[in-house]
Amino acid sequence: MKLNAQTAASYFAKPDPSKTGLLIYGADAMRVALRRQEVIRALIGPNGEDEMRLTRIAAGDLRKDPALLLDGVKAQGFFAGPRAVFVEDASDGLAEAISNALKDWADGDAQIIVTAAQLAARSKLRKLFEDHTNAYAVGIYDDPPSRAEVGAAMESAGIANIDTDAMDAITSLSRALDPGDFRQVLEKIALYKLKDDTPLTANEVALSAPASTEAAVDDLLLLVSEGKAHELFPVLRRLESQGVGPVSLCISATRHFRTLHTLASDPGGPGAAIGKLRPPVFGPRRDRLQRQASDWGLARLERALALLLDTDLTLRSTATVPEIAVIERAFLRLAWLGRR
Numbered sequence: 001m002k003l004n005a006q007t008a009a010s011y012f013a014k015p016d017p018s019k020t021g022l023l024i025y026g027a028d029a030m031r032v033a034l035r036r037q038e039v040i041r042a043l044i045g046p047n048g049e050d051e052m053r054l055t056r057i058a059a060g061d062l063r064k065d066p067a068l069l070l071d072g073v074k075a076q077g078f079f080a081g082p083r084a085v086f087v088e089d090a091s092d093g094l095a096e097a098i099s100n101a102l103k104d105w106a107d108g109d110a111q112i113i114v115t116a117a118q119l120a121a122r123s124k125l126r127k128l129f130e131d132h133t134n135a136y137a138v139g140i141y142d143d144p145p146s147r148a149e150v151g152a153a154m155e156s157a158g159i160a161n162i163d164t165d166a167m168d169a170i171t172s173l174s175r176a177l178d179p180g181d182f183r184q185v186l187e188k189i190a191l192y193k194l195k196d197d198t199p200l201t202a203n204e205v206a207l208s209a210p211a212s213t214e215a216a217v218d219d220l221l222l223l224v225s226e227g228k229a230h231e232l233f234p235v236l237r238r239l240e241s242q243g244v245g246p247v248s249l250c251i252s253a254t255r256h257f258r259t260l261h262t263l264a265s266d267p268g269g270p271g272a273a274i275g276k277l278r279p280p281v282f283g284p285r286r287d288r289l290q291r292q293a294s295d296w297g298l299a300r301l302e303r304a305l306a307l308l309l310d311t312d313l314t315l316r317s318t319a320t321v322p323e324i325a326v327i328e329r330a331f332l333r334l335a336w337l338g339r340r
Contacts, residue, residue, distance in 0.1 A: 021112030026140030051079035066097035083110035263293035
């Protein structure tokens with residue numbers, strides 16, 4: 001049977017121990033692995049592996065000895081509780097061995113959990129699980145996680161008390177980060193809020209988010225927009241040492257000032273326009289963008305964009321120019337323009 005995206009998340013969190021098996025397949029190995037970890041943990045409990053109620057079988061070993069899977073399904077352990085046999089990186093070449101184990105499965109046997117890479121609709125392995133009356137097949141795709149999936153991940157990490165802005169910030173992070181990185185962020189937040197009963201805020205989410213060159217560029221552009229010329233050079237030097245080139249900085253600055261221009265030109269004003277931005281912005285950065293758009297106004301923002309266009313043309317020209325000096329001069333002029 002097929003599991004669709006809506007029911008898969010709830011099934012992973014609470015799998016049915018009476019089912020014969022589950023196939024999880026997808027192009028993103030990390031997403032597949034995280035789902036497999038979640039469903040096995042929910043099926044056999046946190047101590048299941050220590051109690052030897054989980055049998056792991058590599059695809060290569062099963063090819064050499066097809067009886068391994070059925071032996072693992074029928075084996076009885078020393079500890080009571082649900083059991084599982086996990087076959088990793090399966091392919092259509094293992095369809096026969098897995099089919100035999102599914103046919104001979106009986107109540108009380110270990111549940112068969114199989115993971116695979118992306119499988120075509122005609123895949124033998126995929127059809128084996130989809131056509132089975134007591135087993136499931138689910139495809140894991142690169143779609144952004146739903147609000148329900150984010151909520152389930154937070155609950156699993158032990159994060160319960162959270163305000164609306166923080167929830168929006170976490171949802172945004174879930175769409176920007178790889179699943180593994182997102183899980184690490186949630187674990188970091190959970191540790192940060194350990195024994196702290198106050199609601200999680202967007203500021204605290206930002207503190208736990210992974211540091212990146214992109215974040216440093218954003219910090220630089222906020223300084224430029226707020227006229228803090230005296231704080232520019234340390235950040236510029238750090239970005240230069242990280243390999244961020246002048247052309248990239250100019251492109252990022254142009255994008256930032258276009259965003260401010262969009263906010264300032266909205267008929268409802270920056271306050272009404274800020275909620276329309278995609279991707280959305282949250283927390284202190286949202287407030288700063290709104291304030292900057294109001295402070296700059298349309299006329300000065302258009303002058304800023306003209307300055308950045310001239311700078312971009314200079315940096316991309318065939319003439320030999322001191323590129324670092326050109327971008328530094330442009331940012332200083334922008335900072336001074338913003339203070340008028």
